[in-house]
Amino acid sequence: MSTRQFERHGERLLAALAYPLTSVARTLAFVVTAAATYVLLVLSSFPAYSMQMVSADVWYLDDAVVALTANTYATIGAVGFALVVAYAIVTGVAVTNAVGRLRHVGVSGTGGLMSVAPGLLVSGCASCGAGVLGLLGFAGALATMPFHGNLLRAGGLLLLFVYLARAGDPSRCDIE
Template sequence: MTGQARVRRWGSDLVDALTYPTTSVPRIVGGVVVAVLTYVLLILSTFPGMSMQMLGAGLKWFDDTLVLLTENVLATNGWFGLALILSYAVLTGVAVVNAAAQVSLTGVSGLSDLTGVLPGLVASGCASCGAGLLGFLGFAGALAAMPFHGDLLRVGGILLLVGFLARAGDPRTCRIDA
């Protein structure tokens, strides 16, 4: 297979993977729920101290906390940083729906393809949540020392997720490379 044919096939598989969650209402709902939960988790973990204080005072502060922390991400990382977090959340929703379909179709033995999603989830998740998760791991200053507020790490995590999706393609199809 030539390089141009591989790129074309990779692009086709990526489109198939990205469109698979839109093929039924339960998949759409599942993908949206995972994307929203991912976004909420990432935004709340950008400033874990504030999140715990506000939510500790009651769930009535949940919406205020979410809005304030979204504005904080926008103020510190700009539209590009917020777009990266949104992209990560949407891609996570797509990846989880595709991974669930792949497991249900191929069983647990098909998990070798699913391991490709883990580095993307960890790398991009750590960068998106900021010092919250890194602080728990003992690397509180690591994100602050990164150029572009960790946006390069976010882009790397997103690329890993895109690579997983392109490699996996539509989970309903099985292909054997010659």
């Protein structure tokens, strides 16, 4: 890749990261999506506990999130926890950009939206731990991975960043 192409991808990545902050509605959608992603990731790290708490009373949801946040930090450490938080934030950006692209170019021009799927799936499964992997029959898979699955989380984040660098700001046309 040439220097100019690398610079262009960097510019598109920065534009994509800034896009959710360009209006109040986008910022609100970004924050809600990021928070919902974080809650989903943390709750799915221990699905049996989450289901018991929420089925006992919906008002236990905050207790479950706080307890499982502490559990996630204790289990995967500061680096893994930071990757989970970063994944939630970047997912909020990616979803906001995908919706913006859908609005600006319509369904016919959204072929690039499918490139976000691998990052969401790979990193999502790694972030939620044995919850989803256990449902798929791979309960011990994450436990056998080096660095508590942090490399898989980082790989998922890298895929999301590649998607954002390719997509750029959905409201601008980058065709020269």
